[in-house]
Amino acid sequence: MNDPFPNEVDEVLWDEACRRAEAIRGFLIRQSGKVIAGDMALLAAELDVSRATAFRLIKLFRAGGTVMSLVERKPGRPDGRRMLDNRREEIIRISIKRCYLNKNRPGVSQLVRDIQTNCVSAGLKPPHRRTIEARLEDIDLQKRAKRRGEAEVVKRTTAVPGALAASRPLQIVQVDHTKADIFVVDEETRLPIGRPWLTLAMYVCSRMVTGFYLTMEAPSRLSTSLCLLHSVFDKSPWLRESARSSNRGRLPVCLRHCMSITAATLGVVLSRGGVRMPA
Template identity: 75%
Template structure:
């Protein structure tokens, strides 16, 4: 199909095309049942072209039926024509795939050098830079940008045909993860720990944040589940613990959750838990960025706010410059969590949203009376469904988990009655209590065996345990340990040698007694004298 329009054709070329069209129309009328070579030869003379060109023009006119189909195309090599031989084409394609389409983003100059090196190594003439660049242009721009991690190009080349809307609050909630653009420090040492992961949930209708979870661990079923639990339950107590006075009115089961195709969202426990509570899961369709666009924009907004904090990594190296994020890091994970919560309830929820033209909190309050507040019928069971679990043996001293010891009076009758390991559910955000499934099938709450201990997170408990082990290693006298080990080794070797020698001596003595009737050798002894009696002490 010709991609040009009649008014785009040069005047002289158009006139020539019209002349040829008239000649071919007359030719076809004269020869409705087919033409001989002589007829085509006369047509070629009339149009002042070669006989082969006449055949070609007749064929084009039959197919197109328009003057435009006869307009001369641009001279030169046809578009898409390739001059490289098959071997060099293969080298160029393979090098682009293996070397250029990587997230390390090598430059075109590096690619050209690599292609040329590979061709020379194969004994072939290297292609020109223009040829290599042409092959890059043959690759779809968005596909190329995705393989190289060029997100700016990906967004610029992605069509967003429409907006996704929800009819009412909690009809659709979107959940996603991101690595926070900031370093946090250890609670005790204040040394940099690393960059935490943030899991956010947002209501599509009102744009309210329904909940979040901050952790040092990579995205998993755990972070997804804890974010969902934070979204569903009332947050009053949670806010009081963090000394936050602004309200966060969002609570209740949502109808649908929108998530991406990550394995954490595909886990059996997460799927079954949602199904059990009547929450439908919809995974983001490939190639439809607007499906999760709301939560992605929210994440971008939250990361932008973190760029004001000490220890920020910003969004790209150009913004970072010479700023040393680790050296300037100042906030602990708990402090960053409180900062994010304050920002959500005190700033984001109260500010005018660009898409809504109103604050999210105002939209939520407006529809609050229309929202069917669905809460789990059995709140404890719903909560336990999404909590992580371990199996532990019930000892006389209680349940031991992550270096912490737990006890409940309800476990008294189970001690020593079964060898079966018990299922233990725990909340990583508060390790002061756990839930143990007894052999009867019922869950009981167990708390610290030492009731004076304060509540800590799982991360804090593991970090403290590592610190104690490290302290123990530092306090150990390594030289004394090595000296002792060598002395023990020498002792064992000497004892082994002594024992072996004694056994050989005993074996030799026993053999002599057997050979001489038990009296030893009489050679060289005066047999006329009596042999003295020797008592056998063995």
């Protein structure tokens, strides 16, 4: 199973991993020789974990060297991991193909009995009913319905022919909302506030954005109205302000966010230098 990317990690878990990485990095810099029990106890108290957990986190950080190595993983079995051996998986696969995916439409209970009987005959421990049901859920719903002759399900899962098309600009304008892939923090405490919502208006003919609205509030009539207002109003003042901001040497918000995540992951400290004139 692949590890998630930094921007896919929950905000709270990412902030805690950054805090742990900073504390452990400082601890390792201060420790030039053998680790003293008292220093380890102080680190454990700072991380709010037991000393055993502190040792484990140091080992993970030394092995990985990044913030991602300290992100807390969800306990239990990882999603998508299968625990059955290949022989039982093969019996389940063949039984589903031969006995379940056909026009006779046998029930799940009949399938479970067939699989368990085949496993016992092969000298294997029969799988649980929930395991077999999980394998059925992995099959594409439309494919399963076609093989079993379930016309109503096939009809519901088939895409309707046609497309939303426009022959001229501004004939059709679509408005949609999405959470921006950035994290807003408090100016003083630097604690995360949340991710803002981005509302975009674009016309279908060329997919050009005609206006947008950025807010911390959830999508509503107000955000849609302000987005449409930005679409139809003159943008000259807004463009002049954007040009002044870019002339101050500011990076786009999304680029600053990507740089901060990359720096935190690799343990790089970002420091902003002053504005200088070329020689």
